[in-house]
Amino acid sequence: ESKAAGRGRVTVFDEEMLSDKRYRRLVERELRAAVYLGELELHYQPIVGTEGSIDALEGLIRWRHPVRGLISPAEFIPIAERSTLIDMIGEWVFKRACADIGHFPGRRISINVSGEQLKRDEIVTMCERVLRETGRSASGFIIEITETVATAATPEILRRLEALRGLGFHIALDDFGTGHCGFNYLKTLPIDSVKIDRSYIRSLAHDQVAQIFVSALTQIARIQHIAIVAEGVETAEEFTLARTAGCGRFQGYFFGKPAPRDKTSALCAADGEPLALSA
Ligand code: C2E
Ligand code: MG
């Protein structure tokens, strides 16, 4: 039994299995087939404003495996990242988001882009092509990149981020606070928002250092015209503390768990229509 299983989560592909090259190949083949067989699903989680109304939805991928059940991205994205399979999945995600965005009037969709995808020009050409094919506008989408990608960004990666931003995408820095990202990155990176990792949100209630960190971050961000999103808000108290610290947007189980498109669409409809964004 794996360690993760002990924490109440089922690990489908454990490290030992994946260290076996043949086994890894098998999973890669299965994952490639999953794209064609329609086993991938994009679920959506609301991102809300200070009044609690939905202004964006983060697309989070899941693999509905016929035998193993619903598999979390934390399990299969790292496998996909070992090859260009991640490009194929990234394209599937963006196409799905373009097809679904009409179900969420007035809201943006935020998608996660892997650092591996940013290592190739294909990310920019793929996004352009999918926008053209679907008739969607880049301004309807936010691209989330992780802090680790940002801190290790090469000139080529920065150029691709600028190109994506030039197309009209918003760029968000995900999981801020988990890596080595300093406040100076808020000045040097082409980003529109920063998502504070949920470990900080969890600490706000009892850790003064976390409070000061988040407050400082929101003050700097305000000057740089960068929006701050609090991730992993699970309680009313965390919402209040994050808002007090200056966060302007919030995401977490307190507002809603990731859910399939139709359930999310109903949630948006019940929430009313916000100021129109061009989707
Ligand atoms: P992330 O982008 O930081 O996404 C947030 C994760 O936190 C999601 O896990 C979400 O379900 C979870 N979460 C949201 N609110 C709460 C909360 O209040 N409490 C707790 N405990 N967790 C919360 P999920 O869906 O398992 O995704 C895990 C990671 O997998 C994502 O982290 C992202 O890095 C990656 N991922 C997901 N979808 C994609 C994708 O389409 N492409 C790529 N490249 N990576 C993806
Ligand atoms: Mg994310």
Ligand code: MG
């Ligand atoms: Mg995150």
Ligand code: MG
């Ligand atoms: Mg995360």
